[in-house]
Amino acid sequence: MEQLKFDETAAKSLEAMYSSPDVVAQRVRVLDLLGPAAGERVLDIGVGPGLLAYDLATLVGDAGECVGVDLSPDMVAASARRLAAFPHARVVECAATALALPDAHFDAAVSTQVYEYVADMPRALSELRRVLKPGGRALILDTDWRSIVWHASDQALMERVLVCWDGHLHDPHLPAHLGPLLRAAGFVVRRVKVVPMLSHRWQPTSYASGIMRAIEAYARRNGARVGLTDADIDAWRADQQALIESDAFFFSLNRFVFLATC
Ligand SMILES: C[S@@+](CC[C@H](N)C(=O)[O-])C[C@H]1O[C@@H](n2cnc3c(N)ncnc32)[C@H](O)[C@@H]1O
Known part of the structure; x- marks a missing residue:
């Protein structure tokens, strides 16, 4: 199955989804837990469109430093545009497993919704520790896709669509074993929190609506590999539309935030 492509189109749709109120609230929780202080050097690994890095650059101020890194040239371009007004911020194109950054340089690092795409987590965490x-x-935030509660009239069909979607990343259940991975890499886990993405009714501008569009597009490209036909995907989408129109939509998914020190 194909992993998601983080190209220019993805950058635009991530920007829209990550500007929704529930993802804005997630960033507030992340910043609250991390507590970036004026003058600190902070790193955002897998910076994406740079929404969190913008807040980090604002909070550390020009006595500090904010660096974003990303594997995707299109994401590097999008976040560099967003951070252009900050002389103390920059973006570097590199992988989480090979950070082109000096040893023992940063006071704090964040990586939100990134490590679940990374195959070699021991190497990524060793790189994270090296640069701190x-x-x-x-601070690491990832989703466990087993935590999803998404109402459907045909739950078996929903399961098949979600099995297909699991193929979009390397590890759909990373949070469940991130603690041992962090400890093996020499970190001390200080706090673990749950951040739910909850839409108990349909909200057109929400994480749920954005991810539903992404899942549909992904299933149309990859469904055949797990036996999902276009007719199955049409039926799944029509069911969701009917639930939306009868005010019976429900979606909940947990992100998990780990705060660790080295
Ligand atoms: C779902 S987006 C999250 C973006 C951002 N962290 C946020 O929460 O707004 C995942 C990002 O991780 C980047 N990414 C994926 N695998 C990576 C890797 N091995 N090294 C660096 N960046 C990676 C992608 O290019 C993409 O920008």
């Missing part, structure tokens, strides 16, 4: 100062803070 001793005692530096790491």
Whole structure:
């Protein structure tokens, strides 16, 4: 199955989805837990369109430094545009497993919705630890797709669509074993919190509506590989539309935030 392509089109749709109120609230939780202070050097791994990095650059101010890294040239371009007004911010194209950054440089690092796409997590966490100062803070947020509660009239069909969607990333259940991975890499896990993405009714501008569009597009490209036909996907989408129109839509999914120090 294909992993998601983080190209220019993806950058635009991520920007829209990540500007929805529930994802804005997620960023507030992340910043609250990380507590970036004026003058600190902070790193955002898998910076994407740069919405969190913008807040980080604002909070550390020009006595600090904010660096974003991303594997995708289109995401690097999008976040560099967003951060252009900050002389103390920059974006570097590199992989989470090979950070083109100096040792023991950063006070804090974040990586939200990124490590679930990374195959070699021991290497990524060793790189994260290398670039942090001793005692530096790491905040990691990822989704466990087993935590989804998404109402459908045909739950078996919903399961098949979600099995297909699991193929869009390397590890759809990373949070469940992230604690041991962090400890093996030499981190001390300080706090773990759940951040739910909840739409108990249909909201046109929400994480749920954005991810439903992404899942439909992905299933149309990849469904055949798991036996999903276009007719199955049409039926799944029509069911959701009927639930939306009868005010019976329900979606909930958990993100997990780990705050660790090294
Ligand atoms: C779902 S987006 C999240 C973006 C951003 N962290 C946020 O929460 O708004 C995932 C990002 O991780 C990047 N990415 C995926 N695998 C990566 C890797 N191995 N190294 C660096 N970046 C990676 C993608 O290019 C994309 O920009």
